[in-house]
Amino acid sequence: MGAVRSVLRNESRTMAGLWLYVRRRKDGVDGDAVAVPYGANGKSIFIVLAVVSAVEAGLFWLIDFGLVVDLLLLALGVYSALLVFGVYAGTVVRPHVISSREVRVRYSSFYDVRIPRENVVALRHVKESHDPLKAQKFRDGTWLSHDNFYETNLIAELREPITVTRPLGATETVRVVKFQADDPKAAVEAYERLSPDRI
Structure with a gap:
């Protein structure tokens, strides 16, 4: 039941992301926080x-299954296209965030990992490619945010383990977080500039 609840929550957050996208707003970027975009390669x-989902809905409409079934298939096709575009919109309106308070690693509506600054030993720019089969699992206390073709370019090393919640609700305890940013050097610069010791 928890997985179903997680799916429904993710879908509602996806639709909320569409609304933020239309309004050109970003979630969670306030105060001294710096937005760190990601996923530009996947646009x-x-x-x-989204186009394939919309075309598929149109093709089903051309086949006569009866009015009720045709309307249902059309509605499902439009909803599928909205969900796909909503996931993309979520990557825009929910960027990673670096501030003097925390490092926040996100991916659209699917996860949001908040790491207090005092728990971050270092944030480093290291480009890595990962084996998809191994990246599906949490290994040696390392969490791979594998949303960008299994490539990461930032590593956050932690003083104490944190709990990461997967999209369907399962949790894991990790000491290292590897993720991807469009401009990892700018992310590291923001992390260093917003160090609590320097503010």
């Missing part, structure tokens, strides 16, 4: 998937 894939 074209989301556009293709």
Whole structure:
């Protein structure tokens, strides 16, 4: 039942992300916080998937299953296209965030990992490619945010373990968080500039 609740929560957050996208707002970027965009390389894939979903809905409409079934298939197709575009919109309106208070690692509506600054030993720019089969699992206390073709370019090393919640609700305890940013050097610079010791 927890997985179903997580799916429904993710879908509602996806639709909320669409509303933020239309209003050109970003979630969680306030005070001294700096937005750290990610996923620019995946934009074209989301556009293709959304177009395919819309075309698929149109093709089903051409086949006569009866009015009720046709309307249901059309509604499902439009909803699928909205969900796909909503996931993309979520990557725009919910960027990673670095502030003097925390490092926040996110991916659209699916996860939001908040790490207090006092628990971050270092944030380093290291580009890595990961084996998809191994990246599916949490290994040696390391969490791979594998949303960008299994590539990461930032590593946050932690003093104390944190609990990470997966999209379907399962949790894992990790000491290292690896994730991806469009401009990892700018992310590290923001992290150093907003160090509590320097503010």
